[in-house]
Amino acid sequence: KFFRELWKTIDGEEERRSRVKISYGTAGFRRKGETLRGVAFRCGLLAGLRSRALDGKATGLVVTASHNPVEDNGIKLVDGDGGMLHISWEKYAEEVVAAQSSQELQQVVEKIVLRPENTCVAASGGVVLLARDTRPTGEALIAAAIAGVKAAGCEALGSTDTLRTTPQLHWQVLMKNCGKPSEESDYFDKLREGCSRLLSGQGSKPVGHLIIDCANGVGALKAPSVVSAISNAGTVVTLKNTGGGVVNHLCGADYVQKEKVLPETFVDLPGDSLCLSLDGDADRVVFFLPGAGQSGQGAPGSVDLLDGDKILCLIAAHLKSCLSKLDGAMTGPKPSIGVIQTAYANGSSTRYLEENLGLSVVKTKTGVKHLHHSALAFDVSVYFEANGHGTVLFSESFLERLRKVPQGNGGAMHLLELSDIVNPSVGDALSMALLVYVILTHKKWTHREWCDLYRDVPSRMLKCVVPDRSQIKTTNAEQQMLQPQELQVKVDELVSKASLGRAFVRPSGTEDIVRIYAEAETQQGADQLAQSIMEAVR
Numbered sequence: 001k002f003f004r005e006l007w008k009t010i011d012g013e014e015e016r017r018s019r020v021k022i023s024y025g026t027a028g029f030r031r032k033g034e035t036l037r038g039v040a041f042r043c044g045l046l047a048g049l050r051s052r053a054l055d056g057k058a059t060g061l062v063v064t065a066s067h068n069p070v071e072d073n074g075i076k077l078v079d080g081d082g083g084m085l086h087i088s089w090e091k092y093a094e095e096v097v098a099a100q101s102s103q104e105l106q107q108v109v110e111k112i113v114l115r116p117e118n119t120c121v122a123a124s125g126g127v128v129l130l131a132r133d134t135r136p137t138g139e140a141l142i143a144a145a146i147a148g149v150k151a152a153g154c155e156a157l158g159s160t161d162t163l164r165t166t167p168q169l170h171w172q173v174l175m176k177n178c179g180k181p182s183e184e185s186d187y188f189d190k191l192r193e194g195c196s197r198l199l200s201g202q203g204s205k206p207v208g209h210l211i212i213d214c215a216n217g218v219g220a221l222k223a224p225s226v227v228s229a230i231s232n233a234g235t236v237v238t239l240k241n242t243g244g245g246v247v248n249h250l251c252g253a254d255y256v257q258k259e260k261v262l263p264e265t266f267v268d269l270p271g272d273s274l275c276l277s278l279d280g281d282a283d284r285v286v287f288f289l290p291g292a293g294q295s296g297q298g299a300p301g302s303v304d305l306l307d308g309d310k311i312l313c314l315i316a317a318h319l320k321s322c323l324s325k326l327d328g329a330m331t332g333p334k335p336s337i338g339v340i341q342t343a344y345a346n347g348s349s350t351r352y353l354e355e356n357l358g359l360s361v362v363k364t365k366t367g368v369k370h371l372h373h374s375a376l377a378f379d380v381s382v383y384f385e386a387n388g389h390g391t392v393l394f395s396e397s398f399l400e401r402l403r404k405v406p407q408g409n410g411g412a413m414h415l416l417e418l419s420d421i422v423n424p425s426v427g428d429a430l431s432m433a434l435l436v437y438v439i440l441t442h443k444k445w446t447h448r449e450w451c452d453l454y455r456d457v458p459s460r461m462l463k464c465v466v467p468d469r470s471q472i473k474t475t476n477a478e479q480q481m482l483q484p485q486e487l488q489v490k491v492d493e494l495v496s497k498a499s500l501g502r503a504f505v506r507p508s509g510t511e512d513i514v515r516i517y518a519e520a521e522t523q524q525g526a527d528q529l530a531q532s533i534m535e536a537v538r
């Protein structure tokens with residue numbers, strides 16, 4: 001059966017050869033959507049094998065290229081705990097995808113199945129949940145992935161029409177494996193009802209208008225089912241870029257965060273608007289205020305950005321004050337709070353967290369899988385990438401302790417209610433949009449007060465194409481290069497000459513480029529530092 005299915009996804013000669021080089025990367029396989037059918041089939045196969053290795057627990061497969069252009073697509077695999085595919089299986093994914101013939105594929109599969117830690121692979125059963133975003137190449141890729149799941153002898157839950165945000169699918173896998181209600185409607189109900197509970201009796205609303213840029217992506221289809229909790233609280237919610245344009249084109253979280261301008265169609269906004277942008281698969285969110293921009297130069301269309309760092313700071317400040325209300329009410333050790341960032345976090349946000357809030361910040365490698373992993377070590381934690389991908393985690397033992405706190409302690413009750421509206425498996429733009437609104441309401445902060453928590457240090461990010469980016473090896477949460485050594489020496493020298501300089505170079509895990517990031521006291525200084533490093537990299 002396995003071999004019968006394989007022919008359906010035979011790819012062209014060029015594509016077949018190129019599969020050898022494709023790596024699992026920061027967040028799954030990604031490239032031009034039209035060239036991914038063979039990859040999708042093999043990923044479906046692997047997701048099935050993984051499910052069987054987990055004794056039949058569900059796994060997941062999402063077809064999306066997130067914030068990337070419409071012609072791109074990608075395959076992300078979801079593990080049995082609802083998180084990203086376990087790192088130990090990424091190399092299997094690469095081997096399965098690289099196989100050049102059905103014979104080679106069979107050998108790779110046998111190798112995986114026969115590994116001692118995967119002994120239960122041979123057992124029957126196994127189920128994979130599949131979904132896609134709105135990209136035109138998605139349908140064909142889901143069809144190929146379903147064929148792969150079936151080739152692994154597993155049940156495929158989902159069809160070519162199953163449209164979900166990435167975090168929805170992660171959540172569904174987690175809930176299914178916990179034996180909890182896991183339908184799409186359960187997800188909507190949980191978020192909407194949880195948010196309504198947190199807002200009831202609060203009186204004031206933080207903003208008059210909330211304007212949501214849906215990036216012309218799958219979030220446009222799902223947002224209405226949850227944001228009604230906000231409109232019921234008295235804020236007028238408007239959805240824009242709901243599918244009339246091209247996904248992520250001149251809109252979406254990545255565009256707004258990188259370009260620091262209003263998305264397309266954001267014109268004539270009411271004065272008291274708080275805006276937010278989702279990305280194409282609604283796992284990232286950034287907020288912004290139409291206005292003068294941080295430079296104060298007031299270029300038309302510029303924005304004051306409230307990025308992942310500022311969302312993180314708002315949440316961390318709130319969690320810290322909630323925990324302080326628990327003092328004395330909770331038995332046992334003081335709960336630990338974790339705050340996790342990557343090297344791309346703006347230096348001002350890290351200083352705010354450490355100096356104003358007195359929290360210690362953990363820095364990890366880029367990619368949510370790394371942040372999530374670090375966050376698991378704490379009772380309560382929040383992680384965010386500057387680009388808007390993050391969530392809040394509550395450990396099961398901490399939730400259990402909160403449930404035992406006497407009813408009169410509002411702090412414990414509030415934290416339990418907050419845990420109801422966060423997605424514990426992965427960053428979720430819709431969930432985080434609700435959470436931010438709830439926190440602003442409870443803190444009685446205006447969006448301006450939130451924006452003014454700290455002022456970003458000027459920064460610049462550049463991309464550079466090099467012949468072989470794998471030549472660059474990094475350490476210390478990717479903030480330093482081990483190789484090429486002489487390049488790191490040069491970067492250090494350039495940084496030391498820039499006032500308040502900070503910079504690093506790392507190979508992208510999602511694009512065939514090297515990223516350069518620089519901060520300095522002035523925008524001109526940051527631009528110059530990034531530019532000189534780029535010249536050194538070339």
Ligand code: NG1
Nearest residue numbers: 026027366367385387508509510511
């Ligand atoms: P790479 O291409 O590895 O830098 C990018 C983002 C990550 C993450 C992944 C997955 C930056 C600098 N990098 O990774 O944060 O979101 O894509 O989507 O934004």
Ligand code: ZN
Nearest residue numbers: 066067279283
């Ligand atoms: Zn995304």
